[in-house]
Amino acid sequence: MTPEKTRIGWIGTGVMGNSMCGHLIKAGYQATIYNRTSEKTRTLQELGATVVSSPKEVAQQSEVVFTIVGFPRDVRSVILGEDGVLAGSHEGMVVVDMTTSEPSLAVEIAKAAGAIGVQSIDAPVSGGDTGAKNAALSIMIGGDASAVESIRPLFELMGKTIVRQGGPGAGQHTKMVNQTLIASGMIAVCEGLLYAHKVGLDIPTVLESVASGAAGSWSLSNLAPRMINGDFDPGFFVEHFLKDMKIALDEASRMNLALPGLALGYQLYNAVAGQGHHRDGTQALILALSQLNGIDWQSQYS
Amino acid sequence: MTPEKTRIGWIGTGVMGNSMCGHLIKAGYQATIYNRTSEKTRTLQELGATVVSSPKEVAQQSEVVFTIVGFPRDVRSVILGEDGVLAGSHEGMVVVDMTTSEPSLAVEIAKAAGAIGVQSIDAPVSGGDTGAKNAALSIMIGGDASAVESIRPLFELMGKTIVRQGGPGAGQHTKMVNQTLIASGMIAVCEGLLYAHKVGLDIPTVLESVASGAAGSWSLSNLAPRMINGDFDPGFFVEHFLKDMKIALDEASRMNLALPGLALGYQLYNAVAGQGHHRDGTQALILALSQLNGIDWQSQYS
Numbered sequence: 001m002t003p004e005k006t007r008i009g010w011i012g013t014g015v016m017g018n019s020m021c022g023h024l025i026k027a028g029y030q031a032t033i034y035n036r037t038s039e040k041t042r043t044l045q046e047l048g049a050t051v052v053s054s055p056k057e058v059a060q061q062s063e064v065v066f067t068i069v070g071f072p073r074d075v076r077s078v079i080l081g082e083d084g085v086l087a088g089s090h091e092g093m094v095v096v097d098m099t100t101s102e103p104s105l106a107v108e109i110a111k112a113a114g115a116i117g118v119q120s121i122d123a124p125v126s127g128g129d130t131g132a133k134n135a136a137l138s139i140m141i142g143g144d145a146s147a148v149e150s151i152r153p154l155f156e157l158m159g160k161t162i163v164r165q166g167g168p169g170a171g172q173h174t175k176m177v178n179q180t181l182i183a184s185g186m187i188a189v190c191e192g193l194l195y196a197h198k199v200g201l202d203i204p205t206v207l208e209s210v211a212s213g214a215a216g217s218w219s220l221s222n223l224a225p226r227m228i229n230g231d232f233d234p235g236f237f238v239e240h241f242l243k244d245m246k247i248a249l250d251e252a253s254r255m256n257l258a259l260p261g262l263a264l265g266y267q268l269y270n271a272v273a274g275q276g277h278h279r280d281g282t283q284a285l286i287l288a289l290s291q292l293n294g295i296d297w298q299s300q301y302s
Numbered sequence: 303m304t305p306e307k308t309r310i311g312w313i314g315t316g317v318m319g320n321s322m323c324g325h326l327i328k329a330g331y332q333a334t335i336y337n338r339t340s341e342k343t344r345t346l347q348e349l350g351a352t353v354v355s356s357p358k359e360v361a362q363q364s365e366v367v368f369t370i371v372g373f374p375r376d377v378r379s380v381i382l383g384e385d386g387v388l389a390g391s392h393e394g395m396v397v398v399d400m401t402t403s404e405p406s407l408a409v410e411i412a413k414a415a416g417a418i419g420v421q422s423i424d425a426p427v428s429g430g431d432t433g434a435k436n437a438a439l440s441i442m443i444g445g446d447a448s449a450v451e452s453i454r455p456l457f458e459l460m461g462k463t464i465v466r467q468g469g470p471g472a473g474q475h476t477k478m479v480n481q482t483l484i485a486s487g488m489i490a491v492c493e494g495l496l497y498a499h500k501v502g503l504d505i506p507t508v509l510e511s512v513a514s515g516a517a518g519s520w521s522l523s524n525l526a527p528r529m530i531n532g533d534f535d536p537g538f539f540v541e542h543f544l545k546d547m548k549i550a551l552d553e554a555s556r557m558n559l560a561l562p563g564l565a566l567g568y569q570l571y572n573a574v575a576g577q578g579h580h581r582d583g584t585q586a587l588i589l590a591l592s593q594l595n596g597i598d599w600q601s602q603y604s
Contacts, residue, residue: 140512165508166502173501180494181491185490191563201467213433214429251501260493261489
């Protein structure tokens with residue numbers, strides 16, 4: 001897989017896709033790109049990408065096509081739809097969905113792709129906008145082992161932790177584990193901060209005592225400071241986290257697996273969205289739990 | 303505060319107290335010690351400590367007395383009881399309770415001590431048996447600022463993160479924040495592992511993808527490996543964690559603060575104890591959540 005031999009395609013040029021595709025172009029790959037909102041293709045166009053008007057056309061021009069869009073319905077549309085990737089595909093092509101989406105849809109796509117000689121890989125990521133920008137993502141991969149190996153050089157331009165977890169859907173399932181971990185972890189952080197606030201402790205001083213020991217977590221170190229600075233800008237959107245938790249809970253239901261912490265997290269994040277924070281970052285959970293407790297967080301931490 | 307001038311006392315020579323007091327003795331301090339179960343004083347006696355038969359006698363021989371016992375009722379008994387520390391105290395003495403105990407009891411002790419010219423400090427720790435052994439504890443301190451400063455050299459022999467959080471009770475409140483963080487954090491870890499197991503992923507491979515990113519935590523890095531190795535030996539006892547969560551929930555109730563994640567954690571850990579694991583480590587939560595879901599964890603991970 002070299003820039004000389006492989007033309008890549010990219011569908012979905014939001015915050016994440018923009019950085020990720022940018023790394024491939026800067027490494028010398030020719031890119032054909034598509035985005036529903038065409039203004040968002042400008043930065044990549046300036047780097048040299050060719051903009052086309054459908055996912056189908058992207059596929060016609062590419063050996064490897066990446067997608068990273070919003071919701072499972074968008075994945076379905078850009079890959080399986082009438083003007084989708086598979087409609088423009090050719091034998092030997094590889095399609096890689098990096099959206100966090102349904103494991104069952106990943107399996108469905110892999111079957112449809114396989115039937116026409118196309119390899120399909122699910123490869124959702126964690127690490128957010130910063131991880132995408134710094135090519136430091138964790139990429140969780142499901143799909144045929146040799147197909148995954150063949151495009152590993154491309155993954156290495158975007159991520160730092162690149163692990164194949166199994167066959168089709170295994171990448172999505174691993175991402176669901178990741179989101180399940182985050183859900184209750186965020187409850188932990190918010191409740192710890194609320195307790196400290198309510199009892200009159202100085203939260204930064206408390207963090208000195210607790211952040212580096214057994215109570216420590218990425219969320220505590222990285223999001224608690226934002227909460228006490230009143231910074232609710234999205235690293236990761238509440239509405240996307242809700243989508244992810246819903247997928248995980250539906251999968252768990254399908255398996256008759258009770259996950260009470262995840263269920264609680266989903267309910268609380270529905271409240272966050274209900275309070276108007278669906279386009280804020282996930283650290284906005286502190287606002288919902290504060291409001292539940294009659295605490296006006298934003299008037300005190302800003 | 304030097305070994306030449308300060309005689310120390312130590313009450314409670316379990317796993318934690320044994321290591322912590324040992325550091326003071328090795329630094330040259332003369333120690334007078336007491337433990338309810340007298341066999342547990344042997345190691346320290348061999349290091350040169352003098353064993354006496356009541357907390358009162360410890361106080362009579364010491365300028366600074368440390369206590370680290372089991373439950374709030376034990377703290378009450380060894381400090382405020384008939385044969386307790388205050389009964390044997392003298393003006394200018396300092397008593398430091400390092401048990402994780404009730405903030406309100408810390409305030410009560412500080413008042414009783416203050417009335418007879420004794421300084422009282424609450425200084426619970428995190429870091430477990432390993433932290434105690436390596437003098438790497440986080441010590442969370444409540445009490446008069448100058449009293450805390452006067453014994454800081456002693457804390458520095460036992461811990462790495464030594465932070466005064468405020469007046470009497472503030473150390474205990476900070477420890478409650480710590481335990482609140484751990485409670486939902488442990489639910490997160492167990493549910494993540496259960497999802498991965500149920501869906502057929504290889505858990506160590508999943509950990510490669512998720513442990514160092516936004517889903518990462520101390521519990522995930524340190525306790526998930528024990529769970530999948532079937533190692534339920536106590537770093538931290540389930541029954542002690544239950545005691546701590548009960549204190550935090552009671553404090554939260556007193557303040558009308560709803561902490562649904564902590565409440566869920568408390569309920570689930572009651573199930574862990576109900577299944578006979580009260581003297582296992584907190585990682586035994588995976589067994590309770592497995593059993594809830596009809597999964598025989600121990601037959602598959604050992």
